[in-house]
Amino acid sequence: MNTRIAIDGLPLPSSTWGLLAAIILFAALAPAILMTAPAVAAQLASQWQLSPSQIGDLFSVELGAMSLASLPAFWWLKRVSWRLAAFAAAVLFIAANLLSMLADTYNLLLALRFVSAIAGGSLMIICLASAAAAANPGRVYGLWVMGQLVVGALGLALMPALFERYGLGACYLTLAGLMALLLPLTRCFTTGKPALRETHAALPGSRVKTTLGILGILTFYISLGGVWTFIGAIGADAGISAQNSGEILAFATVIGIAGAACASLIGTRLVLLPVGYGLMAAAVILLLGEPGVWRFALAAFLFKFTWTFLLPLILACLAKLDHSGKLMNASNLMIGSGLAIGPAVAGRLIETNGGFTALLLGGATITLLSLVLMHGSRAQA
Structure with missing residues (x-):
């Protein structure tokens, strides 16, 4: 086959x-x-x-x-x-x-x-x-x-x-x-x-680029896990009711489906990585300073859309480095590690600083760090 x-x-x-x-x-x-x-x-x-x-x-x-x-x-x-x-x-x-x-x-x-x-x-x-x-x-x-x-x-x-x-x-x-x-x-x-024998020789990739790519997906999920885990608490701290917050986050799931659908329609256009990362960082910044309902909703929708839009592009970027399956296997490990590290670090930042400012500024910074790492990992045409 x-x-x-x-x-x-x-x-x-x-x-x-x-x-x-x-x-x-x-x-x-x-x-x-x-x-x-x-x-x-x-x-x-x-x-x-x-x-x-x-x-x-x-x-x-x-x-x-x-x-x-x-x-x-x-x-x-x-x-x-x-x-x-x-x-x-x-x-x-x-x-x-x-x-x-x-x-x-x-x-x-x-x-x-x-x-x-x-x-x-x-x-x-x-x-x-x-x-x-x-x-x-x-x-x-x-x-x-x-x-x-x-x-x-x-x-x-x-x-x-x-x-x-x-x-x-x-x-x-x-x-x-x-x-x-x-x-x-x-x-x-x-x-x-x-398939391993056929593709490994043709697409050996660079160890440095591979390492950057793995760190890129790890930092992406650390930021994602930390911010999304506490986004409901951020809304509550801003005085948004549990019902309003729940409805906004539920609708954000629909927005997320739309983000993944857009990525599927667009395909492997890695030139859009900086745009997606920039919008995701902007969504995190929008949550600063006790946002009102509409700003909270905009931030949640934008965050969920860019998250599901970026992930296929990130995985496609890694796929260009290695078709053997090993790199995608390592990606699976990094996804789980990032989802575990993100909430743990975020919780301690909230407790230490008595608020969400450090979490949000840190989340935006790590998001942009992930962009730098993924850009550095991109295979040469």
């Missing part, structure tokens, strides 16, 4: 459509629990009577395991067929979610969610590496991000009704059932190993 995906011209081979569908659907379903975290967290509190710290630990384990899946992947990406790896990970995901329905203790649920997240993280790595081999990776990554946002929005809309009627098990059963339906798509992935 040809390892390069061409999605710019029509008609496309059926194998190309299948691979594109596999990338989008597996990448959308694998992190579905994290994308619907608010609804799942509320159900864990009401049904399982878990404390906030227990709920936080549960989600930290899921996020951490998805990132840790990158470590064994450094070994198996170049030794195991990606089709076989995707099938095995999907079966493990199904089994862990079915068993999660039957879990009767917190520790057992914690262990099963760890296993499910390892499987989901492995699928994400295969999707990232496969998208990197596309003729226009920016367009594929745009669809990749959009799929996750759509699944998250549908989950947040539908899960509360399912929880009310069937309990938490409905979530895990739905995930297992949807993954079972996707199993045939695992055949659409390439074998992986031949």
Whole structure:
């Protein structure tokens, strides 16, 4: 099978459509629990009577395991067929979610969610590496991000009704059932190993540029995680009601889908990186000084739009350096690390300075630092 995906011209081979569908659907379903975290967290509190710290630990384990899946992947990406790896990970995901329905203790649920997240993280790595081999990776990554946002929005809309009627098990059963339906798509992935030999020699990349790219995506997610985690608290501190803030942030999800759609339509036009980064930094600055409702809404919409618009371009920039899958695997690890570091650093900045000014100024600075790093990593034409 040809390892390069061409999605710019029509008609496309059926194998190309299948691979594109596999990338989008597996990448959308694998992190579905994290994308619907608010609804799942509320159900864990009401049904399982878990404390906030227990709920936080549960989600930290899921996020951490998805990132840790990158470590064994450094070994198996170049030794195991990606089709076989995707099938095995999907079966493990199904089994862990079915068993999660039957879990009767917190520790057992914690262990099963760890296993499910390892499987989901492995699928994400295969999707990232496969998208990197596309003729226009920016367009594929745009669809990749959009799929996750759509699944998250549908989950947040539908899960509360399912929880009310069937309990938490409905979530895990739905995930297992949807993954079972996707199993045939695992055949659409390439074998992986031949692609490594073909592309690694042609696109060796520079170690310095690779390092800059990895640091660029890490700093991007540190800024993103720190600001977005506390954006609701920023609104509350400015006197914006919880209802208004919630409605604004919910609509921001729709704006985020639009950002990913724009990235998909535009494709790999890395010249837009400075524009996106500049607007994202401006959105952070707009949150300074107790913003009113309209300024808060503008900042939230702009931040969410540029976040989902930039991510496909950032991943496409990295994909130009390496088609072997190793760099995209490292990116998966950096995404999880950035999401973990950002809120932790932001919380301490807020406590130390007694407000959000240091967080916002720091977030804008780190956003621009990420731009410098990504610009330095760009492969020569």
